Amino acid sequence: MKTNSLDYPPEADSWMSDVQSMLELARVLITDAIIELQSRRQHQDDALLFDRLGLNRERILRSFSYLEEVGIILNLTERSFDPFRQYPVNPFALILAIRESERGRPGLEFGVMHPEARDTNLRTQAKWAIGTVKKNIERFENQSEDTDFIAFLGKRYAPVGAKNDPEGLNQNWVKNVRYWYDAFLYCEE
Known part of the structure; x- marks a missing residue:
């Protein structure tokens, strides 16, 4: 009987763990970048509001x-x-x-x-x-x-x-x- 599962070599677990860690790091960096951009945008919006008023x-x-x-x-x-x-x-x-x-x-x-x-x-x-x-x-x-x-x-x-x-x-x-x-x-x- 055939199974649809793949057999990974033992070193694949370590490699997958490294990929997951890199993806998590990328997520954190992207989230930080988005927050920084939003903060800069808010700062610009505030400056425009103060100037306009x-x-x-x-x-x-x-x-x-x-x-x-x-x-x-x-x-x-x-x-x-x-x-x-x-x-x-x-x-x-x-x-x-x-x-x-x-x-x-x-x-x-x-x-x-x-x-x-x-x-x-x-x-x-x-x-x-x-x-x-x-x-x-x-x-x-x-x-x-x-x-x-x-x-x-x-x-x-x-x-x-x-x-x-x-x-x-x-x-x-x-x-x-x-x-x-x-x-x-x-x-x-």
Whole structure:
């Protein structure tokens, strides 16, 4: 009776083991190369995003305390603000500046105290902050008394003397937001 199996010489097992090891090594090297290419692509995409939104990429990467949140924050901001429209401020730099200035714990990331936003999550806090900025840009553009948008926004976002600010921290809000706004805004030297 004939069998369909092949008889391999004893040294074939060693050779097959070597081939399997080389294939495994090749798989690992290819996987590493793919990860490196994806990382470079993400790096290029991030650079293009920062440039397109008028942001200082290097300063944000060096100074922004919540780098893991940048993508979410900018994505949500981009849904509300056209990056090609003219605003009295760069809304993307402003939202990052507010986040950095507020330094809120989870559920209060942007310091939004409204009951529907308080103790929620980053997305909800960001959406409320973005909505507040957007509404106040419209108000700012429809008035002629104030010429400094960040100060205008500060009167509403973090009013000095507010009952929910017993330590008087709101008095520093405009100064802090302006500092981080200037830091995160791209400008040619």
